[in-house]
Amino acid sequence: MDEALAKAQFQVVALDDAFKAKWEQAQKDGTTVAAAGAWISDRGYGNKLGVSARTKSILVVGAVAYTTTYREALARRAKWQHTLREVFKKVDFIALPTLQTLPPKIPPSLKLDLLESAGPGYRICKTRRRILRKILRGPS
Amino acid sequence: MRSPCRVIVGYVVSLTLVWGGCSTPRNGSSGPTFIAYWPPPKNDQRLRLAVKDNIDVKGVVTTAGSEYLSKNSPPAAHDAKCLAIARQRGVQIVGKTNLSEFAVAPSGINDYFGTPKNTYNGWRRLIPGGSSSGSAEAVVSGMADVAFGTDTAGSVRVPAACSGIVGLKTTFGLVSLKGVFPVEPEHLDTVGPMAKDVAGVVRGMDLLQDGFAARYEATVAAKPSAKVIKIGRLNLSGTDRRIDR
Numbered sequence: 001m002d003e004a005l006a007k008a009q010f011q012v013v014a015l016d017d018a019f020k021a022k023w024e025q026a027q028k029d030g031t032t033v034a035a036a037g038a039w040i041s042d043r044g045y046g047n048k049l050g051v052s053a054r055t056k057s058i059l060v061v062g063a064v065a066y067t068t069t070y071r072e073a074l075a076r077r078a079k080w081q082h083t084l085r086e087v088f089k090k091v092d093f094i095a096l097p098t099l100q101t102l103p104p105k106i107p108p109s110l111k112l113d114l115l116e117s118a119g120p121g122y123r124i125c126k127t128r129r130r131i132l133r134k135i136l137r138g139p140s
Numbered sequence: 141m142r143s144p145c146r147v148i149v150g151y152v153v154s155l156t157l158v159w160g161g162c163s164t165p166r167n168g169s170s171g172p173t174f175i176a177y178w179p180p181p182k183n184d185q186r187l188r189l190a191v192k193d194n195i196d197v198k199g200v201v202t203t204a205g206s207e208y209l210s211k212n213s214p215p216a217a218h219d220a221k222c223l224a225i226a227r228q229r230g231v232q233i234v235g236k237t238n239l240s241e242f243a244v245a246p247s248g249i250n251d252y253f254g255t256p257k258n259t260y261n262g263w264r265r266l267i268p269g270g271s272s273s274g275s276a277e278a279v280v281s282g283m284a285d286v287a288f289g290t291d292t293a294g295s296v297r298v299p300a301a302c303s304g305i306v307g308l309k310t311t312f313g314l315v316s317l318k319g320v321f322p323v324e325p326e327h328l329d330t331v332g333p334m335a336k337d338v339a340g341v342v343r344g345m346d347l348l349q350d351g352f353a354a355r356y357e358a359t360v361a362a363k364p365s366a367k368v369i370k371i372g373r374l375n376l377s378g379t380d381r382r383i384d385r
Contacts, residue, residue, distance in 0.1 A: 001384055015372045040324075052252065095372070102383070105267070
C-alpha cells in the first residue's frame with residue numbers, strides 16, 4: 001500500500017496514535033451499531049425455518065450488542081464526526097487497507113465439491129441421482 | 141440382466157444431468173453468483189448492471205439470500221428507488237446477485253444458494269467476502285460491467301478487496317434506501333457501486349446520483365496531479381506487512 005501511494009506521488013503524512021485509537025474505537029462502535037441494527041431489523045426471522053443457523057447466531061450477537069454496548073456506541077458518534085472533521089482540515093483523504101489480512105480460505109467443512117456446489121443444487125442432484133439409479137438398475 | 145445399451149445411455153444421461161446440476165442451479169440462474177440471471181441479448185451494447193438481491197426489482201422476489209424469504213415473499217411491487225436512473229437510461233439489468241443471508245455476514249458464504257467462487261484466486265478457494273459476494277463475482281467474471289451492492293459495515297468494500305476490484309461505500313443518506321432490505325437503515329446502510337476499475341465505479345455512481353460523472357471529471361481537472369493531494373496514512377496494528385507495504 002505504501003509502495004502504491006509513493007508510486008502515485010501523493011503527499012503522504014502519517015496519522016498519529018491518538019487518532020489511531022479513536023479510529024479503532026469508532027470501528028468497534030460501527031460494528032456494534034451494525035450488529036444491533038441487524039437484530040432490530042431482522043429479529044422477526046430469528047425463529048423461522050429456512051433461516052440458516054449462521055444467520056440466527058449473528059442475530060443473537062446483535063441482541064447482545066443491543067442490550068450491552070449499543071447506546072454507548074451511538075453516543076460517541078457526534079464526537080467521532082467532530083474528530084473526522086478536524087482531520088480532514090489537514091488531509092484530503094485517509095488511506096488504510098480494507099482488509100488487514102489476506103482473505104482466509106473457505107473453512108474445510110464448507111468446501112464445495114462437484115455435487116455440493118449449492119444447497120438447492122445438491123438437493124436437485126440427489127433427486128437426479130435417485131432417478132438415475134432407477135434408470136441404471138434396469139428391470140427388477 | 142442389464143442391457144449394455146441401457147448402461148451406456150444411462151452413463152451419458154448421468155454425466156449430462158450431473159453437469160447440468162452444477163452449472164444450472166435453481167431458477168435457471170447461471171450459478172451461485174446470481175440468484176436470478178437474465179442473459180442480455182447477443183450484441184447488446186448497453187451497460188450491463190447486476191443488482192444485489194436485497195434491492196427490489198419490480199416483479200421479482202427479493203430473497204436477501206434467504207431460503208425463508210425466497211419461499212415466503214411476494215415479488216416486489218416496485219423497483220427500489222436507487223434503480224430509477226438505470227431504468228431511465230435503459231441500462232440492461234442482467235440479474236440479481238447472491239449475498240450472505242440478510243446481508244449480515246462478511247464472509248460471503250451462503251448455505252442455501254451456495255457461495256460464489258472467488259475466481260480472483262479461485263484455485264486457493266478463498267472466501268469471496270461479503271455480503272455483496274455475488275456482485276463482486278459478477279464484475280470479476282465479466283457478466284456485468286457494474287454491480288450494485290449494499291454496505292453497512294463493509295459489505296461492498298470487503299468483497300471488492302477480496303476480489304481485486306473497486307467498490308465504494310457511499311455517504312450515508314446520499315442514495316435512497318427505499319426498496320432495500322434493511323440491516324441498519326438509521327445510521328449505516330448504503331447502496332454503492334462495484335466495478336473492475338475507478339472509471340467503472342464512476343459510471344456506476346452516475347447511475348446512483350445523476351451528474352456524478354461530470355462532477356468527478358471537474359474534481360479531477362481541478363487537482364490533476366497526485367502531488368497536490370495530501371493523504372493521511374493510518375497504520376493499524378495487526379495488519380499483514382505484505383498489505384501495508
